[in-house]
Amino acid sequence: MTAISPPSERLWWKHPLDRVEGIWLAIAFVWCMVMFFMMVYWHMYGSQNLSTETYKTTPEAFAAKAQAMVDQYTVRSEVDGQYPVVAPPADSDIYMIARLWNFWPILQLEKGRTYRLHLTSMDYNHGFSLQPANINIQIVPGYEHVVTVTPNQSGTYSVVCNEYCGIGHHTMVGRIYVK
Amino acid sequence: MSIATTYRTCPRSGLQFESQAEKLMLANAVAAVVFLLIGGLLAIGVVLTRWPSIHWLEADTFYKVLTAHGIDMLIFWIIFFEIAVLYFCSSTLLRCRIATPKVAWAAFALMVIGAVMNNVAVYQGSSSVMMTSYVPMMAAPSFYLGLILFAVGALIACFVFLGTLVVAKAEKTYQGSVPLVTFGAITATIIAVFTIVSGAIILVPTFLLSIGVIDAVDPLVYRTIWWAFGHSSQQINVSAHISIWYAVAAIVFGAKPMSERVSRGAFLLYILFLQLASAHHLLADPGLSTEWKVVNTSYFMYFAVLASMIHGLTVPGAMEVAQRQKGYNKGLFEWLRKAPWGNPTFSGVFIAIIGFGFLGGISGVMMGTEQLNMIIHNTIYVPGHFHATVVIGTTLSFMALTYFLIPVLFKREMIAPKLAQWQPYLFGLSMYGFCLVMMGAGTLGVSRRHWDMAFQGSALAYEWPGAAYMMMGLVGVFGIAAILGGAIYIYVTVGSLLWGKKLDAGTVSERTTPVPPTAPTVAAQTYGSSGMVAPGSFVLALIFLGAFVLYYFINWKYLSQLWGLS
Numbered sequence: 248m249t250a251i252s253p254p255s256e257r258l259w260w261k262h263p264l265d266r267v268e269g270i271w272l273a274i275a276f277v278w279c280m281v282m283f284f285m286m287v288y289w290h291m292y293g294s295q296n297l298s299t300e301t302y303k304t305t306p307e308a309f310a311a312k313a314q315a316m317v318d319q320y321t322v323r324s325e326v327d328g329q330y331p332v333v334a335p336p337a338d339s340d341i342y343m344i345a346r347l348w349n350f351w352p353i354l355q356l357e358k359g360r361t362y363r364l365h366l367t368s369m370d371y372n373h374g375f376s377l378q379p380a381n382i383n384i385q386i387v388p389g390y391e392h393v394v395t396v397t398p399n400q401s402g403t404y405s406v407v408c409n410e411y412c413g414i415g416h417h418t419m420v421g422r423i424y425v426k
Numbered sequence: 427m428s429i430a431t432t433y434r435t436c437p438r439s440g441l442q443f444e445s446q447a448e449k450l451m452l453a454n455a456v457a458a459v460v461f462l463l464i465g466g467l468l469a470i471g472v473v474l475t476r477w478p479s480i481h482w483l484e485a486d487t488f489y490k491v492l493t494a495h496g497i498d499m500l501i502f503w504i505i506f507f508e509i510a511v512l513y514f515c516s517s518t519l520l521r522c523r524i525a526t527p528k529v530a531w532a533a534f535a536l537m538v539i540g541a542v543m544n545n546v547a548v549y550q551g552s553s554s555v556m557m558t559s560y561v562p563m564m565a566a567p568s569f570y571l572g573l574i575l576f577a578v579g580a581l582i583a584c585f586v587f588l589g590t591l592v593v594a595k596a597e598k599t600y601q602g603s604v605p606l607v608t609f610g611a612i613t614a615t616i617i618a619v620f621t622i623v624s625g626a627i628i629l630v631p632t633f634l635l636s637i638g639v640i641d642a643v644d645p646l647v648y649r650t651i652w653w654a655f656g657h658s659s660q661q662i663n664v665s666a667h668i669s670i671w672y673a674v675a676a677i678v679f680g681a682k683p684m685s686e687r688v689s690r691g692a693f694l695l696y697i698l699f700l701q702l703a704s705a706h707h708l709l710a711d712p713g714l715s716t717e718w719k720v721v722n723t724s725y726f727m728y729f730a731v732l733a734s735m736i737h738g739l740t741v742p743g744a745m746e747v748a749q750r751q752k753g754y755n756k757g758l759f760e761w762l763r764k765a766p767w768g769n770p771t772f773s774g775v776f777i778a779i780i781g782f783g784f785l786g787g788i789s790g791v792m793m794g795t796e797q798l799n800m801i802i803h804n805t806i807y808v809p810g811h812f813h814a815t816v817v818i819g820t821t822l823s824f825m826a827l828t829y830f831l832i833p834v835l836f837k838r839e840m841i842a843p844k845l846a847q848w849q850p851y852l853f854g855l856s857m858y859g860f861c862l863v864m865m866g867a868g869t870l871g872v873s874r875r876h877w878d879m880a881f882q883g884s885a886l887a888y889e890w891p892g893a894a895y896m897m898m899g900l901v902g903v904f905g906i907a908a909i910l911g912g913a914i915y916i917y918v919t920v921g922s923l924l925w926g927k928k929l930d931a932g933t934v935s936e937r938t939t940p941v942p943p944t945a946p947t948v949a950a951q952t953y954g955s956s957g958m959v960a961p962g963s964f965v966l967a968l969i970f971l972g973a974f975v976l977y978y979f980i981n982w983k984y985l986s987q988l989w990g991l992s
Contacts, residue, residue, distance in 0.1 A: 249676035250606040250683050250744070251519055255944040257602040259686035267743060267964045268688045268736075275735040278971065279728035282978070286720050286796050289982075294990045295797055301712040326885040353886075361990070366712075372560045372645060374804045374873070378888055380988055381871040383803040385710040387645050388562065392712030397990030405888035407881075409804040409873035411556050413563070414485055417877045418884040 297384065297394070304391035306369040313342035313365075317352050325353060325422075332424070340365060340393075343406070343421065345373035345386045347413060350406045350421025358401045358425050367391045374410035377423070383409060398425040431523050435939070437932040439677070439834045442939060446527035447517035447590075451510045451835060453534055455828070458506035459919055461541065462821075465498035466912045469905065477902025478879060478895050485877040489554040492875065494545060496557035500816060501576070501659070502541045507824050508614065508666050509537075509583045514835075515611035515669065516590035521938050522599040525589030529582060536579030544572030556875060558652060561632060561643045570633035574626065581622045584615045600941040606683050606690065607676070610669030613693040618662045625655035646713050657704030663816060664734070665696055667778065667823040671741045674775045674823075677830060678766060681748035684960065689740050695733035702726035706794035710803040716796070723794045731791060738783045739967045742776075743960035750959070758962040770846045774826025777854035778819055785861045786814030788974050798981050801988070804875075806901075807868025814861040817908075822854050825915050832919065838926030846918045853911025860904035867897040869984075 256262060264272075290296055321331040331352045335341050337360035344351045346369035356362055366375055368388040375384040384394065398404075408419035432445045443451075471491040474482040483491060517524045524530060546568070547553045553565035591612070594600060604612070628651040634640045672689070675681040683689045705722030708714055742762075749761030766772045789811040793802050802808065832840045840846055872879060872894050879898065881887035958964070 249680055250672035250689075251676045252605050252941060253600050253602045253944055254606070254683075254686045255602075256686075259603050259690055262686040264685040264688050265743075265959050267958050267960050268685055268740065271739045271964065271967055272688070272732075272736060274971065275732050278735075278975070279732050282731075282791065282795065283720075283724035283728055285978075285982070286724055289797050290716065290720075293797065293986065294992070295800065295985050295988050296716070296992055297710065297797070297800060298992060299712075299715050329885070349885075371563045372649075376804065376871060376873060377989075378871045379891070381801050381805070381869075382988055382991065383710060383800055383805060383871075385708075385712070385803065387649070387712055389644065390646055390712045395990075395992045399987075399989055405886065407871070407873055407888055409876065410560075411489070411875040414489070415883075416489075416875075417485065417879075417881055420881055420884045420886045420888050422886045 294397075298392070300393040302391045302393070303389060304367055305389075309342070309365070309367050309391060310344065310369070312340075313344050313352070316340075316342050321352075322355065330422075335362070337361060339363070343375075344369060345375070345408065345419075346370055348408070348415035348419040350408070350419070353422045353424070355424040355426065356396075356398050358398050361395060361397045364394045364396050365391055366394065371412045372410045373408050373412055373419070376407040376409040378405045378407055380404060385410065401425045432934050432936060433521070433938045434934050435932045436834050437930055441518055441834060442521045443835070444517050444523045444938070446530075447513050447524035448835065450524065450527065450530050450534065451513045451518075454506050454510035454513070455831070455835075456923070457534070457538060457541075458503050458510065458824075459916060461498045461502035461506060462912070463916050464545070465495055465503055466909055466916070468492075468495035468498065469909050469912075471495075473902050473905030473909070475877065476898060477905075478898050480902065481878065486551070486554065488877050489556075489875075490548060490551060493554050493556050494548045497544060497548070497573075499821075500557060501573075504663055504816070504820060504824075505576075505580050505659075506537065508618075508662060509534075509580065511666055511670065511827075512583065512587040512611055512615060513590070515608045516587050516594065519605055519608050520591070520594035520600050521941050522590065522594035522597055523938070525586055525593045530586045533579045533582035533586060536582070537576050540572045540574070540576030540579060542572070543568050543575065547572060558656060559632070560652070561635065561645055561648045564636055567633060567636040570629050570636055574629055574633060577622045577625050577629070581619065584618050584622075587611070587615055597938075598940065599938055601943045606686060607669045607673045609690055610665055610672065610693050613696050614662045614665035614669065616697050617658055617665060621655055621658035621662060624651055624658065628652050628655065646711065649708060649711065650714075653704040653707040657707060660812070660816060661696065661703075661730075663820040665693065667782075667820045668737050668741070670823045670827050671737070671775055671779060672744070674771055674826060674830070675741060675744045675748070678769065678772045679745050679748035681744040684740050684743045684747060688736060692733040692736040692740070695729050699726045699729040699733075703730055703794065706799070709794075709796050709799035719796050723796060727794050731787075734783075734787055735967075738779070738787070738970065739960075739963055741779060742966060743963040746960040746963045758965055761962060768847050770829045770850050771826045773847075774822050774829070774850035774854065777850050778822040778826065781814055781822070781854060781858055781861075782819035783970055784973060785858065785865075786811060786819055788977055789814065789865055791974070792978070792981055795981075797985055800991070801981070801985055802868060804873060805868035806872045806874045806898075807865045809874050810861045810864030810868055813857060813864065818854060818857045818861065822850060822857070825853070826850060828915070828919055832922045832926070833929055836923050836926070837929045837931050838922045839929055840918060841921045841926050842918055845914055849911055849914045849918065853908055853915065856904045856907035856911060860901060860908055863897045863900040863904060867894050867901065870894040870897070872898060
């Protein structure tokens with residue numbers, strides 16, 4: 248008769264349900280539907296949705312595109328010339344390479360303008376974790392993910408790698424300036 | 427068919443144990459506790475390194491220790507214990523012999539060999555790939571082989587369980603339908619078979635890659651299939667520990683399910699939808715369409731969420747009905763106030779129910795919401811969530827059940843019962859704190875699986891806000907308190923097994939005494955239409971819903987302030 252012995256009625260699916268259970272079932276179901284519509288609603292009316300624009304790529308092909316951007320739009324460099332600071336025009340395609348153990352190059356964007364940010368990894372999985380805004384996107388090798396970004400506040404942002412990628416994982420930090 | 431075995435009727439619980447099944451349960455439970463011990467020792471290294479002002483281990487040791495901690499706890503401790511639970515739910519509850527005991531021992535041997543092989547691979551140092559082992563980062567071949575052997579063993583054990591159900595049916599040791607708890611165990615097994623097959627589909631090619639037989643495994647395909655294994659394995663836990671909740675409600679209160687239809691229907695929803703929820707691990711990934719993400723995480727996951735919300739009402743509801751029948755009828759909560767809070771089997775389960783729902787359940791839905799995932803993915807919020815589900819939900823429930831099993835299955839008097847009484851509070855409540863501060867730090871963006879939040883050696887180091895440092899310090903404090911709680915559990919369990927006073931084993935018989943048929947009772951026929959039999963549980967459920975709704979929309983507000991993304 249308890250939960251550890253067979254039910255008294257063999258046809259358990261005919262067991263009546265109490266009003267407590269019935270009401271709760273209805274409430275829970277409605278709440279699940281609200282949560283479902285919220286995701287769809289945000290795709291229609293919200294401004295923070297993750298792009299699904301993705302292409303297959305290779306490290307060579309992606310590096311060449313990033314290099315072309317760096318060659319054209321570099322304004323200065325940091326850390327003894329290791330990191331070019333690139334200021335591409337708004338609405339253009341911009342590239343950030345994730346590799347063991349850095350993000351390259353440093354990007355300089357304008358507040359309120361929109362850019363097509365291309366992300367991929369040269370080697371392992373990495374994580375694009377934009378701080379302090381706290382936007383987190385997975386970076387998977389072999390796949391070029393194009394995310395349209397519109398910075399809404401000026402400042403210095405860091406890109407922290409938050410997918411474990413080996414012994415130097417904790418040193419993997421990049422930077423984005425927003426003017 | 428006559429098979430030489432004996433059946434022991436426990437004088438303390440009335441449960442009947444078949445001798446082979448009893449030994450198998452004991453062996454699997456002991457193996458589980460051994461891995462809990464190893465995982466717990468490793469946890470010291472993890473928390474003392476992530477505690478910023480201590481920052482104990484070197485980076486390579488830390489990642490090695492973290493890999494082993496994850497696998498030992500999430501896979502070995504839990505699955506060994508689950509196999510013991512499966513044998514209990516079949517052979518003991520249905521009072522039949524276990525099917526093919528030799529095969530069950532072979533399964534046990536494979537699991538032990540696999541678990542040891544995997545552990546050795548990790549400690550040798552070339553397999554610090556974390557539990558997820560995302561390709562193209564590679565571990566030693568024995569890392570994958572160990573996991574595969576363990577999984578094969580677990581799969582065989584699942585079939586021994588299913589075979590035992592057939593034995594019970596064929597030998598008519600019970601009548602009618604299986605008990606609800608066994609039904610939940612069947613749910614866990616069906617999900618386990620799906621899980622293990624998914625694991626094989628992705629780990630076998632990865633093993634072949636590691637020994638050079640094939641050239642590549644696509645990283646995104648790996649992630650997609652690995653999570654069908656990695657997440658579904660956690661659904662085995664959910665089904666198993668919710669079965670234990672119903673079992674403990676029955677053992678402690680003599681409670682019966684409020685409605686067999688509702689509770690079993692909720693388990694059916696798990697079978698149909700839970701494993702599809704693994705898609706929520708891929709919400710921040712490239713290459714998968716929005717439709718695929720939304721359908722998998724809403725339609726499918728929300729039906730599983732619905733099932734958990736149902737159990738969240740019906741488990742305490744069953745306890746409440748039983749308590750009210752005993753006369754604890756005053757007000758909304760007398761039934762709860764007068765519950766046996768000094769019995770660790772009850773207190774452990776109740777702390778598990780509340781923590782699993784409020785901390786694990788709500789945070790899980792946040793992470794599983796496509797857009798909200800962007801503010802959570804791979805932050806330390808994620809381990810905050812799954813420590814609430816797997817440690818507070820599963821592990822604490824297993825601990826609570828162990829306290830019941832010490833006299834019943836181990837036939838020993840519990841040593842240090844006072845200590846055991848406090849253990850669920852120390853362990854459970856410090857885990858509450860641990861999970862909360864991890865989620866807090868995650869909300870500030872702090873990364874999971876990260877050796878140094880100060881980024882020493884990085885040219886472009888980021889400076890986390892002071893609050894993040896404070897919360898990571900508290901992660902250390904609560905973590906150490908929880909580890910102490912875990913140590914008490916192991917001391918009480920192992921100590922009772924070794925030094926506890928031997929108890930009367932009870933009468934032993936050559937033949938099984940079948941489960942007596944349950945006559946339709948008056949109560950079973952009437953209550954159900956009377957209405958609002960568990961108002962206290964209903965109020966608890968409404969408080970839960972209020973917290974859920976509030977926190978859900980706070981996160982949308984937070985999201986709406988971020989950069990525009992499309």
